[in-house]
Amino acid sequence: MVFIVTALMIEAAPIIEYYSLKKDMSVKAFQVYKNSDMVLIISGVGKIKSAMAVVHLLSIYNKGSKMDGSDVYSNDILVNIGLCGAGDSNYDIGRLLIINKVTDMDTGRDYYPDVFCGKNLPSVSLCCYSRPIKSKDMKVFCDMESAGIMEATKKFFYAHQVLILKVISDYLAPEKLDKKFLKSLIENNITLIDNTLREVKYLNEKFKKFSLNEEESKFVEKIVKNLKFTDMMKQIIVKDIVNAKKKGTDVLNVLGFSLESKVNSKLEGKKIFEHIRQKLK
Amino acid sequence: MNTLDKSSNKIDYKGEGFKTKNLFNVIYVEEAAFKYPITKEVLDKYCNLQVITIRHYKDVFNRTNQHFQIQKQYQSLILAVKDKPFLYEGPQVCQNFGYPNFYYTSFLLNCIFDCGYCYLQGMYNSANIVAFVNVEDFKNSIEQESLKKPVFLAVSYDTDLIGFYNIIPYIDYFYGFFKMHPALTVEIRTKSGNQSFYKTHTALDNIVIAFTLSPQEIIEKYEKNTPPLKTRIKAIKTALDQGFKVRICLDPVFINPVADHLYEPFYEYVFSEINANKILDLSFGFFRMSKEFFKRIKKQSEYSDLFLDEYCLNENVISYPKEYQNNIMTRHYQILTNYMKKEKIFSL
Known part of the structure; x- marks a missing residue:
């Protein structure tokens, strides 16, 4: 803009x-x-x-x-x-x-x-x-x-x-x-x-900042909602995804599993959060 | 160069059109710096460049919203007057080569080279180069310290003085001073292929030229704007022929499956070109960086893929895990000791 x-x-x-x-x-x-x-x-x-x-x-x-x-x-x-x-x-x-x-x-x-x-x-x-x-x-x-x-x-x-x-x-x-x-x-x-x-x-x-495309952004919004992530957790995940993209990882493919996941508490969300971070490394 | 089509007033903005031909984008000059001879020399040399008067170099250099990588493409020069301190104690992450009184000084902040692994990206807000013009103040301060005790002084740590030689020949200005102070051992670290200094000055016993060497593949990948290995070797040969003491710095050494295969042929090549017996000593160090600088670099919009690797944190320094370092160092030492005695190899 x-x-x-x-x-x-x-x-x-x-x-x-x-x-x-x-x-x-x-x-x-x-x-x-x-x-x-x-x-x-x-x-x-x-x-x-x-x-x-x-x-x-x-x-x-x-x-x-x-x-x-x-x-x-x-x-x-x-x-x-x-x-x-x-x-x-x-x-x-x-x-x-x-x-x-x-x-x-x-x-x-x-x-x-x-x-x-x-x-x-x-x-x-x-x-x-x-x-x-x-x-x-x-x-x-x-x-x-x-x-x-x-x-x-x-x-x-x-x-x-x-x-x-x-x-x-x-x-x-x-x-x-x-x-x-x-x-x-x-x-x-x-x-x-x-x-x-x-x-x-x-x-x-x-020199545009390397960031998420529209599809990836929508993906993040969806898992943040489903898995009850906090704003801080969202920021960490976005950063991890950007780094993974820089390494050439097909992020959506690797994290496909998380779209199906739903949680009832923040604690359950935290477990999946750690799992996602491991997958992105 | 702007490709301005005067008939239509249109600019070729998609080409390299707006990239300036000059080495610097503009020259900022502190009000207090105008009276110094170096300022006059630089402004005469770059008389076609825009000059912007500033009150203090930190007003420009320390701004918080600077884009390091873009500035690196459009570097500006800032001529400034340095305040105390002029000398700093040598950092823990650098070798002291057995000298207990290890100091460094910075006539320049930042470097004309653009190495992807460089800690300067995390150390400063700006990629612009600050050149201090009050060399006499530096001399007085160095003299006071070196009269008290023998001092090992690194003068080209946060920059490359020989790479900058054609812009401001600092080592010319200090040569006579170093000659008068034999208790002062001076290390000038460089990646430059510029041979002018060695050809025009007699070697001094207390000046060590420390050449940083890397395999050509590493140079191409991570050491943008630096001369190729062959050019550096040529400069080493000239320095040795002219009688200068030469140190070889293998720093930073990288550990990864690709880099691991590069070093053995690299060492073979280097010592097939240079007589190892003529080399004063060799410093060896793995890629390492303070945690703060590493974090700041990762916050920037662009950084080398090196910063995506997994590292260990040890005493606030990020580097490879100790066991990796030990294994790889053993292998490297096995090769290097074929050419040099172990006592002449320094590592952290």
């Missing part, structure tokens, strides 16, 4: 259009648009709202991705796409940037996404402020959401799975901008954005 967070509708609109995303009417707290492999949320302005949006998205759309019990959503990516101000006029208005460092200007804390893709894009550091910056003397790129994205994602994603993409909207003079122009800045970069997302998705896929 690709999760996209934008602060404003004018940033989201070209993406919604390009990927034909449909509004998810079941979500009330934020505006959310989705298709089969992408969800976009409009967070509102500011790092707290962006952090809230990330967590809200994950709580709704990512149930079941963590079969192995780890805290990381290893098969997904999260992208913050938005506009930024530039104190550095070396780059043109409308230039798409990829961010390699985010500094929260309130706390002084730095965040470092691992940037392995988008090598054709300028890679820069970004300062995240709590209010719009108008000083022309600052040689920095600034936004208002990135620190919230970085803080909220670090518990759930690997550093390479989080991408901050910013389009320069102004040279720290945000009051002169009109909505149509701002929308066009994202529109003009949509192909580059799409290419970069494809790169990250491909990289992620290439």
